[in-house]
Amino acid sequence: MTQVLLAVDFEFDLILFELLSEVDEVTIVARPADDVELLALCRTGSADAVIVGQYFPGLDAQVIAAIRAAGTAVLGFGNDAEALEALGIGSHVPSTADAETVAQALDDTRDSTVVPPRPSTPPGPPGGQGHIVTVWGTGSSPGRTLTAVNLGDHGARQGHRSVVVDADTVAAMVATTLGLTEESAHLASLCRLEAEKTPPLDVSAVPHAAIREDFHAVTGLTRPDRWPEIRASVLTAVLARLATMFDLVVVDVADRVDPDDDFADPFYDRHCATRASLDAADTVLVLAAGDPIGLQRLVKLLGTDRAESMGSKMRIGITKVRAGAVGHPAEVRIREVLNRFVRRDPDFIFSDEPATVDAAMLAGHTLHEANPKSVLSQEIADVVAELLPARKRSRKPGARRRATSL
Structure with missing residues (x-):
């Protein structure tokens, strides 16, 4: 059984909730309102994985790093793969994915997640020439x-x-x-x-x-x-x-x-x-x-x-x-x-x-x-x-x- 947090864009929240409700191996434990609530849930060990969308309130590379530092797997949800990868999300599924595809991606992401040491500095894009x-x-x-x-x-x-x-x-x-x-x-x-x-x-x-x-x-x-x-x-x-x-x-x-x-x-x-x-x-x-x-x-x-x-x-x-x-x-x-x-x-x-x-x-x-x-x-x-x-x-x-x- 995989316990999941839903932290996706507003337009996909209800769709994904209903989609995953059909999967016996997945339990949605919470649908946080913003990054602060999301991090609080991750740090208390409330879930095995979190599904995130690029427009979730407060989401950035720093939040993704903090989620991973808490030992929670991260699965991106959306069609802009480049934007999700820029946030540090390597695994993602498109918004058109069916329940079986999402459930399999959750299992793969959870199994491959290794808790890293807490980063001393938040990740960010490389500097320019200046x-x-x-x-x-x-x-x-x-x-x-x-x-x-x-x-x-x-x-x-x-x-x-x-x-x-x-x-x-x-x-x-x-x-x-x-x-x-x-x-x-x-x-x-x-x-x-x-x-x-x-x-x-x-x-x-x-x-x-x-x-x-x-x-x-x-x-x-x-x-x-x-x-x-x-x-x-x-x-x-x-x-x-x-x-x-x-x-x-x-x-x-x-x-x-x-x-x-x-x-x-x-x-x-x-x-x-x-x-x-x-x-x-x-x-x-x-x-x-x-x-x-x-x-x-x-x-x-x-x-x-x-x-x-x-x-x-x-x-x-x-x-x-x-x-x-x-x-x-x-x-x-x-x-x-x-x-x-x-x-x-x-x-x-x-x-x-x-x-x-x-x-x-x-x-x-x-x-x-x-x-x-x-x-x-x-x-x-x-x-x-x-x-x-x-x-x-x-x-x-x-x-x-x-x-x-x-």
Whole structure:
């Protein structure tokens, strides 16, 4: 006897229920309303298998992986085999299948299902040709958003089509930093389009603000309590799609990475966006303030499993470096500390320029716009030049556009 959950599209629910009711070897134990109820049933061992349709509410690759991790077999039901396979469903039957065919497919799927170890990262589509840089770091405000915005700005100035993505689910500040007054949560809109399987196919269809012709911003959540709208697997797919449209994708994230509740499901917590952005990145720029507290927090962060798992793609940047905080010469002192405690040199050193930063924030400008001769701005430009080869421009950058939103 095979116990089955029905999680199919609304139009097929009753048809499939009546069809399987005729099969003695199959018992339908529940017909969940959405992905949350479906996962709850799977994790309590309520069924041997689940039949899913591609338009079932909340269904994505992350949910399919969680179902399999619970030891429940998954059988796809529908006519779009490519869409079902994209969700990670290898076995499926068409909507025209008879009761005997469905029952046999259920048996085959159940017998071939092996419970895998829980994945450390949700599955998602492969990335494109663009380079994804996730700006992470310690607490104590090392300047993650400021650095992310100016990395995007200098990427564009060096000939790369760039986009800054605000994936900070605690305090989204990219829009404020760039002086954008609109109240649009572009990232939430992108995730919704991706989840509904109607993703944008080119830049013109991407919800974003056009700062310049080659510099764009995907703004974050307008309220922190909207964090459930940014799910890890969907964000992974969004970043991969953006990487096919932009040369440089800079992702600004919160410093928090672990669940607020140790007993929470790691796939459904506020900081899953940070983990997804770190995993999707080609380069992770870890920032820490160049003062005793900031350096101590960096040493602790570098000792975590998360930091060690990032390996060679992690780069370290020390911000707000000044001799008054660590002694003279400041850069030498900082390198001594990191070599002593973590046996590693910082990759980048960023000067402390409060006057330029204040002027840029007050006007909603980038550092280069506020002061073209800024040392800090040039240091960030050097980071982009090291991460990406420069490209020749076909034309000069266009004038800045303040409130363009698509």
